[in-house]
Amino acid sequence: MSRTWIELGSTAALSGLYLRAARKRKISGDRLPGTGLRCHLSVDPKQLQAYRKLCHFSDDGRLPPTFPHVMAFALQMQLLTAKDFPLPLLGLVHLHNSIRVLRPLGGINRLRFSVHVENLQPHEKGATCDLITEAEDGLGLIWCETSRMLCRGLKLSGDAPAVDEPETLPLSELTRWYADSDIGRRYAKVCGDYNPIHLSAASARLFGFPTAIAHGMWSKAMALAALRGHLPVSGYEIGVAFVKPVRLPSEVILNASPAAAEGQLQLDGHGELVHMRGAWRPLS
Template identity: 35%
Template sequence: MTRTIELTSSPSLAPVMAKAVATAQLRSGKALPQLDVVRRDIRVDAGHLAAYDQLTGFPLRNELPATYLHNLSFPLQVTLFADRSYPYPLMGSVHLSNRITQHRPVSLDEAVTLTVRTANARPHRRGALADVLSEARVGDELVWEGVSTYLYRGQKAEGTAQEQADSGDAVDGPGALWRLPGDLGRRFAAVSGDVNPIHMNPFAAKALGFPQTIAHGAWSMARMLGALENRLPEAFTYDVSFRKPVLIPSTVRFVARQDPTTGGFDIALRNHKKGTEHARGSITPLA
């Protein structure tokens, strides 16, 4: 039977993350729980949306960016991770990829209900993978869906790990240059609630193996979509995978190539000097 955690407001993520870390030793390593985390009738704060848009390149509009709904669902994801029935520890997890499907634009004045659950635990050569499934509804209408895939290093899942196919190189060439300030992690943490210290504190980042602080993957995902906002269809699927962390401060290059037949895009985020691939993605219009 599915258990439900009902949230009446967005939780403060610092204590929820602390709880997830503190209970890491109690994780069972067994099956994923039948657990829904739900927050109903969310009314978006226009000021919060404006701050998000400013950081991610979206214009101020009466419609929510597709990645903003992921932003709203993230506290529900962390609530799921902090529940003792969740088998994998938060520390050491790696956010590998996202798939977002926007079935139609959502207006600022619409009340949205978000539901988050987990599924599809499977083995990986470096540990275990699991998907976190999110959905947004206006009334009974499904308007948005998200799939976030996480790698739990050193953990186990039943089955045989699949060989990874060679995905080739992402799109490259001339593109837009973005100079990322050193305080980007702190600023995005303020609008996302993701206060992981690797994004804000260089000493914490170094302790975990990074030479300096790194940008949030959710920021990269949103900033790439925001760069194409005025060319997006009303309904689309956005796939993005994260390859190498974006160090901050740094300068990155955004590259986009449109398919003239489908109207979709292949996109990539690269280090400006070295050409290192940080993230790649595709945007596919829905019929």
Template identity: 40%
Template structure:
């Protein structure tokens, strides 16, 4: 009797629907599939056309004036990331997305009273390589507030659709250490919409405060690829800057597909380009790729114990990290500055370049 071929432990599952890839694993797929997918997508059909001004009528209390004259909308709770990804996926279907706004929405979303689940923090630390302590890694605060930024980016009038958007850079400033027992308030807004040779870029700002004091700030730069009329302005290959020189590697890490699914579980970022071969191919990647914020977190974990209590860490995501692959980490220290990088261990191609100062 022929033995059934078993899937390797490091390969992501292929039998899930696109809805389930976005939402993440469920306990009873067979029983819930038909009812929940139909219900969730039908609910999202009506919701996908709602703009952020409509949200103001659902919050507790009136909208207020936020940063730089933006309308501040206080949400009663942190949004659910899974539902927002379903909204984004539905909006990408032909005839479902509607017209996107030409400018950034002049709103600021806010949520108060966000607490830390220590079990979740420990799980995140294990996935990213941090030591198990009550002090929050800089990148963990990004995870806490990410659903709020995701809600902003999935608004009908947001100028760049979430599906296919490329996270090209991230800057985090830690003003002081944050402990697991503290309660955070978050606000988020978008700024600096600008042209790019392949489309448009913008910055999504996420701010964490405790008792009215800003203690953490993250700025994520996203690229929305767009076709310009006539192909758009393109630089000649000879005009492109040479790749940065990388120092000798100090460590090598094997990055398996489990990194994609494990980080999706602890971060709430269930984008299928990170968790499924099918999902990755739908967006033009031959294999799933690691989350950029996992790569940044893993580098910071390698520098743990050598960073000051207050610092800014900035990274540029150069090339995707395929799952599976082997990456090489390198870091150099000059005065109070760390320069670090990830590159493909076989080809030497730069995947992430960062600085701590």
């Protein structure tokens, strides 16, 4: 489909976007908008430093592969709270996230981001759509991300697409970490994602969770930081499925296949609980 792009000089304030999200609680349609947003965004050195510390990334002169997601967060929020987006943002479930690093993320001060939604389709628990985020420098596309979101209240005709399950590789423990009770608030302070399900047990219970849960993108960032010896500088894709939320506080264990061009990872809890599964591969 042809897409209409809206060029922005800056993103809207997050405070206003959260108010807009809180006001919309109902599904308003079953068609995704044909518009997208574009905006030039600069790296905030203080935010980058705080993010590296929070997610255990070393300062190697390159942006962490998950940091452009943080840079684009307000732009994504602006798209998902617009009047023509039919799904209520509060209540959407992040099922899957895939990041492609096309070229090295070094020496970057400013990027041009584009965000849009596509691929509305049936799911056994409702319907899903893909939030597409792309970042360009002066040479063209350098990074892109697909986040698959589930809306439980929307029912579409047709069957949910079949999901191919790859053959599981042998995994062994790479590292483990403790997700303490305030990691959701600390992540929100750095990244701006103040979803109530991550902030406290009291606010999480309003959305059906018995306790606060960790941000999925914090778990993915921690995993990528631990996998730095497994991944190349660029030319790869790493996707993860968020299986079961990490309840706070809890300890998690990252298991991974040996360092190779292609590999798999799994974030486990105790008692055979699987939080996240994923894989990386070179770009063709």
